[in-house]
Amino acid sequence: MNVQVWTDFLQQNWLVIVIALVVLFVVLNLVKTMVKWVLAIVIVAGLLIYSGISLDKIGEVVTTIKDETVDTVKSEAMNMMLKEAKDAKYTKNADGSYAVTTPNVSLKGETGTETVEVTFKGVPLGEWKVNDTIITFIESAQSNGSTTSK
The missing domain is CATH 1.10.287 (Helix Hairpins)
Structure with a gap:
């Protein structure tokens, strides 16, 4: 404005x-x-x-602000994944699902799927498509040592 x-x-x-x-x-x-x-x-x-x-303009502004905020939070979560990858813990469950956790980020997914549920600082950010950063984060957590849950 x-x-x-x-x-x-x-x-x-x-x-x-x-x-x-x-x-x-x-x-x-x-x-x-x-x-x-x-x-x-x-x-x-x-x-x-x-x-x-007009209400359309107000709606456009609200949508723009929401999108920018979501993009910023996603970017921060990705940066935090890269920073905390060395401390990440990988847990594989018997049903084929897995979880990767750090103090600030957690991922939950199923082996073979292309999406993961992301939580950043305790706030769920929804399902994300698996990208290079997430793959690196998961692989780093696996190399740190994994545990199996029953």
């Missing part, structure tokens, strides 16, 4: 914004029921629509 656009909007519409804020505060202070929140949402939505910001 461009700061200049917001500055121009505020300069041109300051009176409408002040009136809307006064009405909003009056509604919030006088109305003590659920109706006040409905009115508050209507006032805020009216301001957003009046300012030219």
Whole structure:
């Protein structure tokens, strides 16, 4: 979002914004029921629509921020895998599944599949396709010594 656009909007519409804020505060202070929140949402939505910001634009911004955050977390998890590979523990289960754990990263998968479940600092990051970094991480954990679980 461009700061200049917001500055121009505020300069041109300051009176409408002040009136809307006064009405909003009056509604919030006088109305003590659920109706006040409905009115508050209507006032805020009216301001957003009046300012030219559409819900599509808000959705696009939220999606962009979410995607950037997920990419950043994935990148950090991959870097942590490379850093902690020497301390990784490989556990093979009797059913063909395996787990690779470090203090910050854990992988769970099944032998022969192309996806693994990744957890980073206790937060599940979902299923990832196995790539070169993950293969290196698993191989390093196996070379550290593996255990078999029954």
